[in-house]
Amino acid sequence: AISKRVAKEQPKMPDSEAAKQLASAKDLPEAYKTAVNQLADNQYESVDQALDVINQISELNMIYLLRKERMTGGVQPTQPPEKPATPATQATTAAKPAAATSAPPPSPPKSQDSLVEQSCRRAQGFMDSKNYAKATLELREAQKREPKNSKCHAMLAMCYFQQGKATMAKLEMQKALASNPEEPMALDVKKKLEQPASGAKGKKGDDKPGGFLGHLLDGFLGNLLGGGKKK
Structure with missing residues (x-):
């Protein structure tokens, strides 16, 4: 055992006052800790005193081990006191829950x-x-914030159409369909733009012969009937 080896290397009777007090102390661990701390405070005042303190601490260790072995029947390693957490460790530990629970900020889009x-x-x-x-x-x-929004272009196309601005309506309708070929309002505007063109074309073709011949026929019949009445 360590205590037996130490006992052979060191004198059996304690020399220092601290060792004598430790040999008869009732609370061995507390007395040992107090004695070592008192010696450590004076360890580096001078070289000679430092050597004397080291010898006294060695003697305290020997007394402590011998008494511990007698009390427990063998030397058992004592657990060192729990090391207090450093400020950096506490800050890291405290930061972990915050990082886990903090919600990400909403994205700009x-x-x-x-x-x-x-x-x-x-x-x-x-x-x-x-x-x-x-x-x-x-x-x-709205288009300044999102220039390629198909819904904005489609709604703007409808506004232009309702205001009689067919060219602007067509331009916005094309932009809307370029972003989304299935945009409902853009397709509706496209249909509305195509209907007047085909209707006007058909009306123009019908009016030309019908209107002109109608006027000639009305004039001819008017002259004929008017002449008949005079006769």
Whole structure:
């Protein structure tokens, strides 16, 4: 055992006052700790005193081991006191729950989408009340935030169409379908733009012969009937 080897190397009778007090102390661990701390405070005052302190601490160790062996029947290693957490360790431990529970901030695209949707809803309200000029301004602001939003282009195309601006309506309709070929309002505007063109063409073709011949026929019949009455 370590205590037996130490006992052979060291004198059996303690020399220092601290060792004598430790040999008769009732609370061995507490007395040992107090004695070592008192000696450690004076360890580095001078070289000679440091050597004397080291010898006294060695003697305290020997007394402690011998008494411990007698009390327990063998030397058992004592567990060192739990090391207190350093400030850095405490800060790291405290930061972990915060990192785990903190929610990520909303991404900018989601915020932009929300603003665009709000503008579209306001524009739809203006369109429902047939205030297409205000709806156009609202949709232009939305396009500044998201230039390729197919819904904005489609709604703007409808506003232009309702205001009689066919060229602008066609341009916005094409932009909407370029971003989303299935955009419902853009397809509706496209259909509306195509219908007047085909209707006007058919009407123009019908009016030319019908209208001209009708006038000639009316004039001929008028002259004929008028001449008959005079006779």
